[in-house]
Amino acid sequence: MQRPHIKFNSIVLVLLGACFLSSISSYGRQSPNSTSPPNILIITVDNVGYGDFSFMNEASPILTPNLNKIAKQGAILTDFYTGSPTCTASRASLLTGRIPQRNKLDYQLGGLAGNYGIGLPQTEIIIPKVLKNSPHGYQTGAFGKWNIGFAPGSRPTERGFDEFLGIASGNVDHFSHVYAGRHDLYHNTTAINRHGEYSTDLFANAAIDFINEKTSENKPWMVYLPFDAPHHPGDRNIAPGEENIWKAPDYAFKPYGLSPDERDPKKRFNAIVTAIDMAVGRLMDSLDELGIADNTFVFFYSDNGAFYPYLDIQSNAPLNGAGVTLWEGGIRVPALVRWPGKVKANETIDTRLWSLDLMQAAANLAEAELPQDRYYDGRNPLPVLTGATKHSPHASMFFKYKGQEALIWGDYKIFRESNEEPWKLFNLQEDIGETNDLAEKRPDLVKKLEEPFKLTEAEIKSDLERERLTPYTSNNN
Structure with a gap:
């Protein structure tokens, strides 16, 4: 497969030592006798919908043979949730393992002032900082969209990553990497x-x-690869006089038999x-060529819905x-996931998990201890992913965003678009499209789900007050 804009390295690897054991303990940790800890690769895409990929929706016309191959080599997760329905808060919850209300970045950073401000509080500890506690000497890199604050002290290499190449903000132009008239690439x-290099290739190649x-x-390494595509760039990030269209590299039109001059926005999005x-x-x-594919934990998901x-x-x-x-379209x-020999091939996992669990997964894979001075909403997903259990580690899942509120417990979900409105109630097992509101028929269930929602709200308020009195320090690790 040809790789555009890439320098080639000649590497000869001799794999020595014991292989990573194929079994993990009931807590998802690898054996302490293993001398080859797994590499960790977390890939996100920007605003891709639940039905956009053919591995999720057979009717999708989008060609993704490589992702389909990963699906066959690993597992498709049908009940996977993101921590927030918007880019900034979603990324912060992934990296901290904490819901936005706990990590205090529960909103979208906007404009240059927002994106170049502190963003995620600097007392929050993110995945690469945790991996520095690993006895295995993990090296960590981030390549792509940051979007959680780029003030001094907030930048990736100041928060635990050894290397960063990417954009500070959000929906830049994919070829010029400009955000609001400013070069945003670092x-x-x-x-x-790196004007003219397509951002998807630039980040993947790095x-x-x-x-x-x-x-x-x-x-061993951990790579966070948050693509900024396919997010539409927006008018303020397009050069004056330039047309604002979905932008893809010329080679991506060829599988469809299309010209790069194609005007249909749907076809351009597909490319x-x-x-x-x-x-x-x-x-x-590249993982295959290096002989490390079997010892690399790969997780791929979209940061929120279309x-x-x-x-x-x-x-x-x-x-x-x-x-x-x-609504489910924003958060599911x-x-x-692919981890050969650990995650069964060609599997479908319908157990409920969410993006905050990846902090716990990374810590367990790296045998790194989590800080003990804060609460984590994520849980270890490895027993579910490796087939040790089919039971979700989450009794319930709590969501709040811009006045909207939701809680999922078992088959049921309560949801309201404003806390001044009555709750809606849906049975997600029977009604994945949330078309049948059961609230009037089952007020008992509404009340039952409302209780853990209120309890979680009270716990968050108590945690924030305790932190105000005894602040975290960024050196807690």
Whole structure:
């Protein structure tokens, strides 16, 4: 598979030592006798809907052969949730393992002031900082969309990542990497200009180079690869006089037999997603070439659902709602996991998990201790992913965003678009599209689900008050 804009390294690997044991304990940790801890690769895409990928929705016309291959080699997660229906808060909850109300970034950072401000409080500890506690010497890299604050002290290499190449803000132009008239692309903390290189390729290639380097040094690694595509760039990030259209590289139109001059926005969107698939394919090929595919935990998901303005182009089917809402279409997202020999191939996992669990997964895989001075909402998902249990580690899941509120417990979900409205009640097992409100028929269930919602709210309030009196320090690790 050809790789655009990539420098080639000649690497000869001799794999020595014992292989990572195929079994994990009931707590999901690898054996302490293992001398080859797994690499960790977390890939996110930006605003892809539940029904956009053919591995989730057979009717999807988007060509993603490499992601489909991962689905066959691993497992599809049908009941995977993101921590928030918007980009910033979703990323912060992934990286902290804490719901937005606890980590205090429960809103979308906007404009240059927001994106170049502190964003996620600097007392919050994120995944790479936790992995520094691992006895295995993990090397960590982030390549892509940051979007949780870029003030001094808030930048990726100041929060635990050894290397960063990516954008500080959100929906930049994919070729110019400009946000609100400012070059938004950085290597570590230095602004760089790679005008003309497609962001998907730029980020994937940086990740591949990092993986090549750390593997040649015989060091385990964790890579966070948050693509900014296929997010639409928005008018303020397009150069004056330039047309604001879905932008894909020329080669991504070829699988469809289309010209890069194609005008249909749906077809252009499809090409953007296919470009992501091609980049992921190159990344997976590199793991094979390095001989480390079997010892790499790969997790792929979308940060939130497709947005309302584009539902004639994208799909959240069969879910209701869209991004920035707490309908299922905003928070239930497509997801894949691959870990050969540990996660069964060609599996479908319908146990409820969410993005906050990846902090716990990373800590367990790396045998790193989590800080003990804060509460984590994520739970270890490895027993579910490896088939040790089919039971969710979550009794319930709590969501709040811009006045919207929701709680999921068992088959049921309560939801309201404002706390001044009565609760709606849905049976998600029987009504995944949330079309049949059961609240009037089952007030007993509404009350039953409302209790843990109120309890969680009270716990958060108590935690924040305790933190106000005894603040965390960023050195807690």
